[in-house]
Amino acid sequence: MDRTQKIQQFIEERFLVEFGGEVTAETDLFKAGVIDSFGYIQLMSFIEDEFELRISDDDLLANVFVSLADLDAFVASVAEKRARAGAGQGGVPCAD
Amino acid sequence: MCGLAGFIAPALPADDAPGVITSMLGHIRHRGPDEAGYYLDDGVTMGAVRLSIVGLATGAQPMADPDERYWICFNGELYNHIELREELRRLGRPFRTDSDTEVVLQAWIQWGEACLPRFNGAFALAIRDALSGDLVLARDRYGKRPLFYTDHGDAFLFASEMKAFRAFPGFGFALDPRELASVYALWTPLPDRTPFRGVRQLPVGGVLTVRGDRRSLRTYEELRVDAPAFTGTEAEAAAHVREALRASVELRLRSDVEVGVYLSGGLDSSIVTKLATDLSPHQVRTFSVQFEEASFDESDSQRVVAGHLGTRHSAISVTGADIAEGFESAVYHAEVPAFRTAFVPMYLLSRHVRDAGIKTVLSGEGADEAFLGYSLFRETLLRASWHDLDEDERQRRLAGLYPELEHFGPAHRKHLTGLFRQFSTESLPGLFSHELRYQNGRFAVRLLKDRDEPFADLLAMLRADPGYAALSPVQKAQWLEYKTLLAGYLLSTQGERMSLAHSVENRCPFLDPAVVRAAASVNLRFDDGFEEKAILKKAFRGELPESSLTRPKQPYRAPGAAVFKKQRPDYLDLLLSDAELAKFDWVDPVFARKLVNKIMTTPDEQISTKEDQAFVYLLSTAVLHQQFVLDRERYMGTPSEAGLTLRTTVDHRRARLSAGGTR
Numbered sequence: 058m059d060r061t062q063k064i065q066q067f068i069e070e071r072f073l074v075e076f077g078g079e080v081t082a083e084t085d086l087f088k089a090g091v092i093d094s095f096g097y098i099q100l101m102s103f104i105e106d107e108f109e110l111r112i113s114d115d116d117l118l119a120n121v122f123v124s125l126a127d128l129d130a131f132v133a134s135v136a137e138k139r140a141r142a143g144a145g146q147g148g149v150p151c152a153d
Numbered sequence: 154m155c156g157l158a159g160f161i162a163p164a165l166p167a168d169d170a171p172g173v174i175t176s177m178l179g180h181i182r183h184r185g186p187d188e189a190g191y192y193l194d195d196g197v198t199m200g201a202v203r204l205s206i207v208g209l210a211t212g213a214q215p216m217a218d219p220d221e222r223y224w225i226c227f228n229g230e231l232y233n234h235i236e237l238r239e240e241l242r243r244l245g246r247p248f249r250t251d252s253d254t255e256v257v258l259q260a261w262i263q264w265g266e267a268c269l270p271r272f273n274g275a276f277a278l279a280i281r282d283a284l285s286g287d288l289v290l291a292r293d294r295y296g297k298r299p300l301f302y303t304d305h306g307d308a309f310l311f312a313s314e315m316k317a318f319r320a321f322p323g324f325g326f327a328l329d330p331r332e333l334a335s336v337y338a339l340w341t342p343l344p345d346r347t348p349f350r351g352v353r354q355l356p357v358g359g360v361l362t363v364r365g366d367r368r369s370l371r372t373y374e375e376l377r378v379d380a381p382a383f384t385g386t387e388a389e390a391a392a393h394v395r396e397a398l399r400a401s402v403e404l405r406l407r408s409d410v411e412v413g414v415y416l417s418g419g420l421d422s423s424i425v426t427k428l429a430t431d432l433s434p435h436q437v438r439t440f441s442v443q444f445e446e447a448s449f450d451e452s453d454s455q456r457v458v459a460g461h462l463g464t465r466h467s468a469i470s471v472t473g474a475d476i477a478e479g480f481e482s483a484v485y486h487a488e489v490p491a492f493r494t495a496f497v498p499m500y501l502l503s504r505h506v507r508d509a510g511i512k513t514v515l516s517g518e519g520a521d522e523a524f525l526g527y528s529l530f531r532e533t534l535l536r537a538s539w540h541d542l543d544e545d546e547r548q549r550r551l552a553g554l555y556p557e558l559e560h561f562g563p564a565h566r567k568h569l570t571g572l573f574r575q576f577s578t579e580s581l582p583g584l585f586s587h588e589l590r591y592q593n594g595r596f597a598v599r600l601l602k603d604r605d606e607p608f609a610d611l612l613a614m615l616r617a618d619p620g621y622a623a624l625s626p627v628q629k630a631q632w633l634e635y636k637t638l639l640a641g642y643l644l645s646t647q648g649e650r651m652s653l654a655h656s657v658e659n660r661c662p663f664l665d666p667a668v669v670r671a672a673a674s675v676n677l678r679f680d681d682g683f684e685e686k687a688i689l690k691k692a693f694r695g696e697l698p699e700s701s702l703t704r705p706k707q708p709y710r711a712p713g714a715a716v717f718k719k720q721r722p723d724y725l726d727l728l729l730s731d732a733e734l735a736k737f738d739w740v741d742p743v744f745a746r747k748l749v750n751k752i753m754t755t756p757d758e759q760i761s762t763k764e765d766q767a768f769v770y771l772l773s774t775a776v777l778h779q780q781f782v783l784d785r786e787r788y789m790g791t792p793s794e795a796g797l798t799l800r801t802t803v804d805h806r807r808a809r810l811s812a813g814g815t816r
Contacts, residue, residue, distance in 0.1 A: 090595025097572050
């Protein structure tokens with residue numbers, strides 16, 4: 058399962074939603090009534106644990122994590138930074 | 154004097170009218186078991202059931218003036234009836250009884266509609282002018298007493314509770330998906346709506362005149378959440394607030410029967426109890442709900458306050474099984490879907506109070522709206538000033554917002570900062586304060602098959618209000634709370650409907666116009682709003698136990714979905730069975746099934762608040778569907794033990810025919 062699928066599956070199972078119909082990767086998940094503050098914390102914790110990364114204050118300021126596409130792009134960018142830094146270990150698991 | 158009903162029905166056979174009005178009154182007999190009466194003329198039939206509180210022997214209804222031109226059915230209490238009676242007497246108005254209903258009637262005759270803003274009370278009324286042919290309906294300014302109306306063919310029906318319409322020949326209820334979406338998103342119906350197609354409620358502070366086919370709906374008093382700033386010192390402001398409350402409680406102790414107090418253990422009900430104790434000639438009786446689950450229970454605080462003030466205290470202990478058992482009855486009395494179960498214990502409490510021989514209670518509703526008690530107000534202040542604060546200050550204020558919610562704790566502060574940043578600018582025009590809550594409301598709207606923009610009607614209502622746009626973000630938040638959650642849930646579903654289910658009348662000292670004005674004049678003048686109800690605490694420092702003044706507010710809550718999961722009441726089958734779920738034409742069966750399955754299979758601590766609320770919405774709506782749409786008695790809970798004692802029947806029909814219409 059790739060990175061995008063993992064995030065999508067978490068959101069679908071946790072928040073009782075299916076991507077592809079009314080909800081797309083670009084949908085603002087707050088405004089669509091999919092996540093609330095409790096769900097947001099769950100989602101952030103999932104991203105940090107699953108991809109072994111820490112979302113910094115700077116990340117929060119520079120990014121708006123309200124859609125699947127936002128989250129996916131953020132995790133991808135972290136993976137890319139790590140790869141560029143030449144870190145052979147500790148890369149983002151599941152990143153394809 | 155606690156329930157009314159009536160109709161204008163040209164096509165109803167004349168001989169049927171007495172039976173129909175009697176049956177309508179029978180459906181709301183719990184509101185007034187002491188006596189009942191009705192009045193008929195060639196245009197209008199109306200009646201009342203009465204809970205005798207003031208003017209026990211002389212207040213029978215319907216009541217007329219000496220000329221029998223004006224007839225009134227009055228539900229509620231006029232607290233300033235003594236002062237108004239004196240004023241009217243000086244103006245030459247005649248009085249034959251000592252009841253407040255007669256004061257209302259004479260005030261109407263003297264001043265017409267201009268009498269309504271003079272009333273300090275909790276009321277809904279119907280006045281028939283037999284000469285002009287007008288029927289006038291009106292309701293108090295905060296929505297303490299209900300009044301519903303609807304059209305059925307060429308008939309116009311009105312009643313204190315919608316269930317009275319069940320008695321009108323051929324009338325049937327249908328749930329309205331558009332209104333359900335609004336209820337699910339906002340937590341309450343809009344001020345003039347109900348969940349049922351074509352059934353309206355008279356908005357708070359509203360007056361409706363019916364003359365023939367013409368209707369005229371007006372607002373006699375707009376809600377005011379602003380006031381000229383208090384100009385004295387902080388100590389003087391605290392004294393001003395205290396005196397307004399003292400006077401309010403004194404007015405609300407006017408009664409020919411003993412008045413008790415609902416004591417939750419929080420600041421507001423403790424203040425009411427303190428003042429009632431000071432002003433009552435006898436020991437005050439206080440009543441509380443306790444929970445077996447410690448996280449919901451406030452019995453320690455209740456005992457401390459009752460002990461400190463020397464009240465005669467009694468409490469009922471409510472278990473999950475009690476909530477599951479009382480749910481159908483409480484929903485039947487509430488008549489609208491509910492997002493919490495906290496109204497069910499209030500249904501059980503009023504039964505206990507009635508059995509204790511008490512007919513009237515004071516309670517603390519309205520304090521949080523007037524004195525900015527809810528976390529929602531601090532959240533609004535924080536989000537509105539977000540861009541003016543440095544990061545440390547944001548964190549500090551976030552930390553104090555929702556101490557009762559684990560996910561607002563230190564471990565998640567960073568993530569919450571990111572979340573709040575997204576809600577620091579307005580996206581729904583005029584709804585800035587409620588955007589976080591309302592986005593959560595969209596989750597429950599997903600239960601519906603037909604879910605157009607659920608905020609459209611609310612936004613239209615805000616645009617139509619002349620003063621709303623000029624209010625500050627916090628005042629807008631207050632306005633919304635008064636118009637929606639207070640009137641549409643706290644005073645009704647959790648308040649009046651539950652107490653009157655067992656013939657107990659509630660009175661709210663914090664909802665006196667002078668108290669609301671006092672609060673508006675001192676709010677945010679002497680503090681920044683981040684200490685909950687700071688001025689109110691100052692006003693009563695030294696008079697209440699220190700713990701009442703220092704402990705953080707504990708929102709009154711009761712266990713939700715977990716109760717039904719554990720207790721498995723029969724009516725849960727309405728959601729567990731696909732066949733039953735498919736019978737609800739308003740439900741999106743796919744999402745409803747996912748939600749129900751998640752609730753039934755997930756550990757309670759992993760269920761989010763919005764999932765819990767959506768589940769309680771779904772279950773309460775399913776039960777309402779059985780009760781009101783399908784008319785299935787087995788889902789209506791315990792029938793009221795109240796009787797219907799007809800004492801007054803007045804037939805003024807001149808054109809009475811043995812068959813056919815009266816016109």
